[in-house]
Every structure is written in C-alpha cells, then in structure tokens.
Amino acid sequence: MNSSIYRLIVGIFSLLFLAAAGFFWLTESPDENVTFLLSQVCCRVGAVLFFVWMMWKYLIKMPPWMLLTLPVILIPAAIYQKSLVVTVPLAGVLAVLNGLKKKKRRK
Numbered sequence: 001m002n003s004s005i006y007r008l009i010v011g012i013f014s015l016l017f018l019a020a021a022g023f024f025w026l027t028e029s030p031d032e033n034v035t036f037l038l039s040q041v042c043c044r045v046g047a048v049l050f051f052v053w054m055m056w057k058y059l060i061k062m063p064p065w066m067l068l069t070l071p072v073i074l075i076p077a078a079i080y081q082k083s084l085v086v087t088v089p090l091a092g093v094l095a096v097l098n099g100l101k102k103k104k105r106r107k
Contacts, residue, residue, distance in 0.1 A: 007056040014053055017046030044078055069094065 021042035029035040052059065059067075069091050076083035 003056070003060055007053060010049055010056070011053040014046050014049035017042045017049060021046055048074065048078070063098070065098065066091075066095065 021039045024035045024039035024042060027035055073084075073087040073091055076087060
C-alpha cells in the first residue's frame with residue numbers, strides 16, 4: 001500500500017478518537033468516573049495519532065533504531081507524564097551518539 005493511505009487511515013482514527021472523547025465528555029452517566037476516564041483515554045490516543053498524522057513524512061524517513069525508541073518514550077509518557085524528564089533527554093543522547101558514530105565512519 002502507498003504511504004499516503006496509511007497517513008489517511010491514521011488521520012481518520014485520530015478524528016474518531018477525538019470525536020469519541022468529545023462524546024464521552026458531553027454525555028452524562030450514572031458513573032461519572034467511567035465517562036471521564038474514557039474521555040481522557042480517547043483524548044490522549046487521538047492527540048498522539050494527530051501528531052503522528054502531522055509528522056508522517058518525517059517519521060517515514062527516521063532511522064529504524066529511532067522508531068524502536070518511540071514506544072519506549074511514548075508508553076511511559078502516556079502513563080506517567082513525569083517520565084518525559086528522563087526519556088526525552090535519553091533519546092536525545094542516543095541521537096547525538098548515533099550522529100557521532102556516523103561522522104567517524106565517514107572519516
């Protein structure tokens with residue numbers, strides 16, 4: 001399949017999750033905690049899919065090792081926002097070290 005089709009699918013799912021978040025936020029339920037939880041989960045998943053849709057052409061050009069680090073960064077970030085303090089600088093260090101390794105190969 002073409003890469004643009006995957007981008008379209010990601011965009012559609014993003015809109016569906018964001019619409020579901022709005023629906024759960026607006027509905028009244030006997031158990032408010034469940035609808036609040038569902039709206040927050042759908043909002044976070046929809047936001048992540050939206051950013052993947054926005055950055056699609058850059059993501060398909062990323063090195064394979066960096067694509068493997070994305071779940072390591074995003075899963076803890078979705079659960080514990082304070083984990084970004086550790087995981088984002090770690091990914092930056094890995095990117096710099098990879099760049100230094102490529103420069104040594106060129107020489």
